[in-house]
Structure formats: C-alpha cells, structure tokens
Amino acid sequence: HHNPMSHGMAEQGVTTRTGLMPVEKMPAGQALQALPVLQNRSDKPGLFQANITAAAHRRVLADGQNTELWLYNGQMPGPLIELYEGDQVEIEFENRLDQATTLHWHGLPVPSDQDGNPQDTVLPGQRRHYRFTLPEGSAGTYWYHPHPHGKSGEQVAHGLGGTIIVRSHADPLRDFAEQHWAISDIRLDNTGHIPPNTGLDWMNGREGQFVLLNGQRQPVIQTRSRERIRVWNTCSARYLNLHIPGARLIQVGTDGGLLEQPLEAVDSILLAPAERVEFFIQTDRNLESTLQALYYDRQKMMVQEQPTTLTLAHLTIRQEELVLPQQLRAIPLVPGASNTTKVVFSELMPMDHDMPMSSEHGSGATSNQHHQNMGAMNIASTMDGNAMMPEMAALRSMFRINDQVYDMNRIDLRCPTGQWQYWDVINDSHMDHPFHLHGTQFQVLARQTGMQSVPEAFRAWKDTVNLRPRETVRLAFRQELPGLRMFHCHILEHEDLGMMAQLMVE
Ligand code: C2O
Numbered sequence: 001h002h003n004p005m006s007h008g009m010a011e012q013g014v015t016t017r018t019g020l021m022p023v024e025k026m027p028a029g030q031a032l033q034a035l036p037v038l039q040n041r042s043d044k045p046g047l048f049q050a051n052i053t054a055a056a057h058r059r060v061l062a063d064g065q066n067t068e069l070w071l072y073n074g075q076m077p078g079p080l081i082e083l084y085e086g087d088q089v090e091i092e093f094e095n096r097l098d099q100a101t102t103l104h105w106h107g108l109p110v111p112s113d114q115d116g117n118p119q120d121t122v123l124p125g126q127r128r129h130y131r132f133t134l135p136e137g138s139a140g141t142y143w144y145h146p147h148p149h150g151k152s153g154e155q156v157a158h159g160l161g162g163t164i165i166v167r168s169h170a171d172p173l174r175d176f177a178e179q180h181w182a183i184s185d186i187r188l189d190n191t192g193h194i195p196p197n198t199g200l201d202w203m204n205g206r207e208g209q210f211v212l213l214n215g216q217r218q219p220v221i222q223t224r225s226r227e228r229i230r231v232w233n234t235c236s237a238r239y240l241n242l243h244i245p246g247a248r249l250i251q252v253g254t255d256g257g258l259l260e261q262p263l264e265a266v267d268s269i270l271l272a273p274a275e276r277v278e279f280f281i282q283t284d285r286n287l288e289s290t291l292q293a294l295y296y297d298r299q300k301m302m303v304q305e306q307p308t309t310l311t312l313a314h315l316t317i318r319q320e321e322l323v324l325p326q327q328l329r330a331i332p333l334v335p336g337a338s339n340t341t342k343v344v345f346s347e348l349m350p351m352d353h354d355m356p357m358s359s360e361h362g363s364g365a366t367s368n369q370h371h372q373n374m375g376a377m378n379i380a381s382t383m384d385g386n387a388m389m390p391e392m393a394a395l396r397s398m399f400r401i402n403d404q405v406y407d408m409n410r411i412d413l414r415c416p417t418g419q420w421q422y423w424d425v426i427n428d429s430h431m432d433h434p435f436h437l438h439g440t441q442f443q444v445l446a447r448q449t450g451m452q453s454v455p456e457a458f459r460a461w462k463d464t465v466n467l468r469p470r471e472t473v474r475l476a477f478r479q480e481l482p483g484l485r486m487f488h489c490h491i492l493e494h495e496d497l498g499m500m501a502q503l504m505v506e
C-alpha cells in the first residue's frame with residue numbers, strides 16, 4: 001500500500017487525529033545486540049564486495065503495531081561495513097524503494113561521482129555500483145545514508161542509515177576489544193506509523209520520541225575499562241550530550257579517526273547530529289550505571305523546553321587497569337592561512353521582510369525571546385503542532401548559506417585540488433547548526449563568538465562540527481580529489497530545505 005510520493009496532506013490529517021506512541025510502549029531492557037556486519041563476498045585480500053538493498057519492510061517496534069520502515073538489507077541500523085585502509089570497495093546497491101535515493105559515504109574521501117550526490121540518483125527499481133579505494137590515513141568512524149534532493153530527512157526518518165569503520169593495520173589500539181553504539185531516533189504515532197514532518201520539525205529539525213542504541217530502546221550493556229567504544233549520532237536533529245554517572249570518558253578519536261594522544265578524562269561529550277567519537281570509560285570501581293544524554297540547550301525556534309536527561313542504555317562496567325599508548329598518531333599542523341573563504345549560515349524568518357531583525361539587536365533580548373516575540377506576533381496563531389507554519393514555500397527560502405538556497409545546478413564555491421583551504425564558517429543565526437563538508441576531513445583551528453577567538457584545544461580530523469548561534473568556526477582542509485562536493489547543515493530538515501551548497505574542486 002505504501003507510496004512515499006503520496007505522503008503529505010492526506011497523511012497529515014491522519015496524524016492530527018492520532019497522537020504519538022507513548023515511549024513505554026516499545027520494549028526496553030534487552031541485552032545489547034552487536035551491529036550486524038556486512039558480509040564481504042570476495043576472498044581476494046584488499047577487495048571488499050557486497051550488496052546493499054534499500055527496501056520497505058514491516059516490523060513490529062512498539063505496542064504490537066506494524067511499522068513500515070525503509071531499511072538497508074532489512075536492518076535498522078543498516079549493516080556495519082568494516083574496511084581497511086587501502087581496500088578496494090565495490091558495493092552493488094539496489095533501490096527497491098518507491099522513490100529515488102542515493103548512498104552517501106559520510107566522511108569518506110571517495111571520488112565525487114561515487115559519493116551519492118543528489119545529482120546522482122538511483123531510481124526505483126534501479127541498481128548502481130559504488131566503487132572506491134580507501135587511501136592510507138583514512139582509518140576512522142564513518143557512516144552511510146541517503147542523500148537525495150529534498151528527501152534525505154524523510155528517508156532517514158524511515159530507518160535508512162548504517163555505520164562504517166575503516167581500520168588501519170598499524171592501529172595502536174588494535175589490541176583492545178571494541179563496542180559499537182549507533183544512536184538513532186525514530187518517531188511513531190500511536191498506530192505505529194511514521195508520521196510526516198510538522199512545521200516545527202522543518203524549522204527545528206525532527207526528533208523522534210524513541211532514541212535507540214543499535215536499534216534497541218535502553219539496551220543492557222556489559223562493558224569494561226579496556227574496551228574501545230565508538231559512538232555514532234545518526235539522528236536527524238537530536239544532539240547527544242553523552243554522560244555516564246560515576247564514570248568519566250577518555251576520548252581517543254573523532255569522526256576522522258584517532259587523536260594524537262588520549263585526552264584528559266571528561267564528564268560528558270557532546271555529539272551533534274552526524275558526529276562520531278571514540279572513547280574509553282574511566283571508573284575506579286565496578287559500576288552499575290547508565291548511558292545518558294544530558295540536556296543540551298540547542299537553540300530552537302518557538303519552543304520552550306524542559307531540560308530533560310534521557311537514558312540511552314543500562315551499563316554494567318567492570319573496572320580494569322587501563323594503560324593507553326600516549327602516542328596514537330600524528331596529525332599535521334596546518335600552515336598559516338593566507339586568505340579565508342566565508343561561509344555564512346543564516347535563517348531568514350519569513351516575516352523578516354516586514355520586520356527588520358536589526359531593530360531588535362542589541363536590545364538585550366536573547367535569541368529565544370526574540371523568536372518567541374516574532375512567533376507570538378506572526379505565526380503562533382496557526383500553530384497546532386501539526387500545521388505547516390509558516391507555509392512550505394516560505395520555509396524553503398528560510399535556511400540559507402551565503403544568503404542562497406541550495407540549487408543543484410549552481411556552483412557556489414571553487415577550490416583547487418590538494419591545496420589547503422581556510423574557511424570561516426559563520427553562524428549568523430539564532431539556532432545551532434552542525435556544519436558538514438563532503439569528500440575530506442578538516443581541522444578546526446579556532447572558534448570565535450563576539451570578539452574572542454579561542455584556538456581549538458587539540459588537533460583532530462572532523463567532517464562535522466557544531467556551530468553555536470553567532471559563532472564562527474575557522475577550519476582548514478584539503479580536497480585531494482577533483483569534483484563536486486556538498487557542504488551543508490546536518491540537521492537533515494535544514495539540508496532538505498536548502499541549507500546546502502556546492503564546492504567545485506578543480
Ligand atoms: Cu551525512 Cu551530505 O551528509
């Protein structure tokens with residue numbers, strides 16, 4: 001019966017009449033399942049060949065109700081792809097969905113024409129081979145997800161997304177056992193159906209009421225000090241401020257692999273949408289605890305939130321003596337910038353035309369108050385939680401990069417292959433936005449809010465970095481391969497509305 005193209009008004013009527021599924025209706029507390037691994041069909045060393053199919057599946061997730069999910073190989077999350085630096089990778093992809101899609105290799109330095117760009121769709125019923133070879137130095141924690149124009153969020157909301165690990169044969173942590181925690185969220189109405197976005201979802205990003213770890217609600221996890229833990233935030237818009245009461249986290253890696261050395265233990269690590277982290281858990285005794293997502297006050301429009309702490313999992317942690325190598329790898333120091341490119345994220349409230357924002361600046365009002373005022377005056381009257389407000393057309397022009405909405409036929413920036421580029425990514429808006437660039441990893445050099453520029457505390461390779469409202473992040477990268485690359489906000493609803501732009505590497 002499913003026809004994703006017909007989702008929309010009719011279905012919205014249905015969701016208005018039904019409420020959300022209460023969270024307790026999904027079973028919880030089962031032992032954690034390891035992520036299923038994608039089987040390599042090849043026995044030739046250095047060659048990884050496998051099939052991935054995207055298709056609709058019915059599953060009972062909560063309250064005995066059927067849910068139609070869209071899945072990679074029938075799994076949520078999709079199978080873990082384990083690769084080595086130097087591997088030649090051939091994925092035969094089949095699209096059995098009712099809509100066009102692509103497979104994007106988030107964070108991996110794959111050729112532009114293999115990266116699942118929105119221009120490069122796989123139509124319903126079609127197959128497509130993705131082929132790439134992983135360069136040395138690419139070991140890290142990545143993921144794959146759909147990237148079709150305007151529909152990435154909808155497809156991820158239905159369950160599409162999977163994890164990738166690229167290993168190095170010279171990994172200094174290779175003797176440690178590993179755990180993999182892929183965190184996603186999903187929204188179900190009380191008929192078990194995945195509802196379309198509300199107007200607020202389009203503005204603030206969609207958060208599902210069920211937050212899942214390896215597809216499970218609040219699984220029970222046994223772990224220990226000598227275990228390397230990789231965590232993915234594959235949520236559309238949910239920020240995860242990870243915390244384990246009674247323990248501390250020793251971070252050893254980011255999106256693009258290991259740090260130079262383990263960091264000082266910390267109480268919490270914030271993962272914005274699409275970010276990944278590697279850490280060890282430090283505790284001075286055996287511990288029964290939980291993995292929590294502490295409240296993070298990401299700035300939203302027209303909503304006032306109660307600070308809440310989410311329980312993601314129940315943990316039993318065995319205390320062990322942990323000695324980590326002090327040298328993990330070298331990360332090159334970036335040469336000084338000669339010139340920088342400005343990339344400005346902004347959101348233009350549809351009513352800004354009649355009510356210049358500048359008149360409110362400097363008044364001492366916080367951004368939240370600012371938007372609440374505007375909301376009260378302009379939009380709240382149409383707000384019932386499901387209504388589109390403002391209208392879709394207005395939303396489409398709201399989220400911008402360098403004051404433009406995404407156009408797949410326009411090149412926004414150009415840069416030469418193999419040369420250091422310096423970007424000042426400026427968040428000239430009232431909301432947090434996670435910036436993401438395709439095709440390479442970057443280093444964050446400094447962050448600035450107001451007049452104060454703070455150099456980044458440690459060197460790391462990243463492909464996604466969060467920007468606080470009014471914050472500027474200076475980053476440096478090289479694109480080693482020519483071709484077209486996207487950069488965008490990784491709140492998928494913002495991306496889909498057009499907070500995305502294109503870099504031509506020449
Ligand atoms: Cu994770 Cu452009 O994507």
Ligand code: CU
Nearest residue numbers: 105106107438
């Ligand atoms: Cu990406």
Ligand code: CU
Nearest residue numbers: 433489491494
């Ligand atoms: Cu955004």
